[in-house]
Amino acid sequence: MTELRTLKVALLGCGNVGSQVARILLEDAGMLADRAGARLELSGIAVRNIDAPRDVELPHELFTTDAETLVKGADLVIELMGGIEPARSLILTAMRNGACVVTGNKALVALDGPTLHEEADGAGVQLSYEAAVAGAIPILRPIRDSLSGDRITRVLGIVNGTTNFILDQMDSTGAQFADALAEAQRLGYAEADPTADVEGHDAASKAAILASLSFHTRFALEDVYCEGISSVSAADIAAAKDAGFVIKLLAIAEKLEDAGAAGTAGVSVRVHPTLLPREHPMAAVRGAFNAVFIEAENAGELMFYGQGAGGAPTASAVMGDLVSAARSIVLDCPGRTETTTGQVPALPIGAAMTSYYIGLDVADQPGVLARIAQLFAEHGVSIEIMRQTIHRDAGSKVESAELRIVTHRAREAALAATVEAVKGLDVINSVTSVLRVEGV
Structure with a gap:
């Protein structure tokens, strides 16, 4: 029987996910060796504070504060530090020294993915980041590999568990945004400073990654239009429910034909609160779970669903990448983690194709509906559904x-121009709500 070689694994960061990765490497060493074709030896864990308390008890001798020396001696490097620096520099150092890299750092990949991929290609090593999007859900490899013989036309993703939990609480209990956020913080789903989640920045990083892999073009964070959920009110949620919709924060990437300035094709990448019909598969994604819905020319509609965060679930995604990278070293054939075969332009939000849900408070008098319908027609926007509810104030009549x-x-x-024009009508008391709609 052939003796298995040993590959040294350096772990950068030992937080919630990192500690679970270390545990799996130590506890499941035999299984991992069978699947990788090599022994995966955890050679060290780089941290800022060696004596910091951790949920998982790990051998003290594994810890070091000298991350650079650790990565220079590794065959495989797992980066779970987060942030841009020193994570970026350490990843580049690792690749230049011949190590394959696994990272869960969505902000870094979205911001500087092209540089990282160029370095990986130049060094002949594998760069993998399945854990950067949707936690435990295997989504990047299916897009990159399983659908490589197809054309993806559209991706819709609930890729932030914090915002999905908040919106689900508002929908199921009638809670205001602030109360739902407080509950998310109490349960540990939201950080003390929830800005990155509730303003959509976290989802935007993931949208850039999904778009890049789906459409074989490197999209950056700056290409993503982004709106968060902090302005979504309990009244918006109630009105949506009454109309048969649920509100979700969606990351959307879709190929549009004849949409550019010169009528050329392009890709719209955006994150914003969105109404979905309650019968849509993604409308049933509750709590802090994530889901990604893909439309492809030949495969049709596919949905991937699972836990989008948490130490052990995210560690599962990291370990999948690690075993794949180890196999590439054993076989001396680093896999490609992206295929940038085209340069499709990113489109501005104005070019996106969508539907609007518009709430209006209007004067109850003859001709109002006709004036509004005419204004929509003048702007080339067709009305699919219009519902009217009469309110009478007995005191003032x-x-x-x-x-x-x-x-x-x-x-x-x-659509945006239509809303602005509607605001100018003298029969409009106020525009109470404007939200985008998908899935109708």
């Missing part, structure tokens, strides 16, 4: 009506 309008799909620019 003032009558008003609440209109809820769902449009057919149209260019974002045309």
Whole structure:
């Protein structure tokens, strides 16, 4: 029987995910060796504070504060430090010294993915980051490998568990945003400073990664249009529910034909609160779970669902990448983690195709509906659904009506212009809500 070689694994960071990765490497060494074709030896764990308390008890001698020396002696490097620096420099050092790299750092990959991939290609090593998007859900490898013989046309993702938990709480209990956020923080789903989650920045990083792999073009964070959920009110949630919708924060990447300035094809990459029909598969994604819904020319519709965060679930994604990278070393054939075969332009939000849900408080008088419908027609926007509810104030005898309008799909620019024009009508008391709609 052939003796298995030993590959040294350096771990950078030992937080919630890192400690679980270390545990798996130590506890499941035999299984991992069988699957990787080599023994995976945890050679060290680089941390800022060796004596910091940790959930998993690990051998003290594994810890070091000298991350650079550790990576220079490794065959495989797992980066779970987060942030841009020193993570970026350590990853580059590792690759230049011939090590394959596994990272869960979505912010770094979204910001500087092209540089990292160029370095990996130049060094002949593998760069993998399955854990950077949707936690335990295997989504990047299926996009890169399983669908490599197909054309993806659209990706919709619930890729931030914190915001999904908040919106689900608001939908199921009627809670206000602030109360749902406080509950998410109490349960550990949201950080003390939740800005990156609730303002959509975390989801935007993941959207850039999904778009890059799906459309074989390197998209950066700056290419992603981003809106968070902090302005979503309990009234918005209630109105959506009454109309048969649920509100989710979606990361969307889709190929659009004849959408560029010169009528050329492009890709719209965006993150924003979105109404989904309650019968849509993604509408049933509850709590802090994640899901990614893919539309492809030949495969049709696919959905990937699972835990989007947490130490052990995310560690599962890291270990999958690690075993794959180890196999590439054993076989001396580093795998490709991206295929940038084209340079499809990123489109501005105005070029996106979507539908709008518009809530209006209007005067209850003859001709109002006709004036609004005419204005929509003048802007080339077709109304799919219009519902009216009459409100009467007995004290002042003032009558008003609440209109809820769902449009057919149209260019974002045309929809936004329509809303601005509606605001100028003298029969409009206020525009109470404007949200995008998908899945209708």
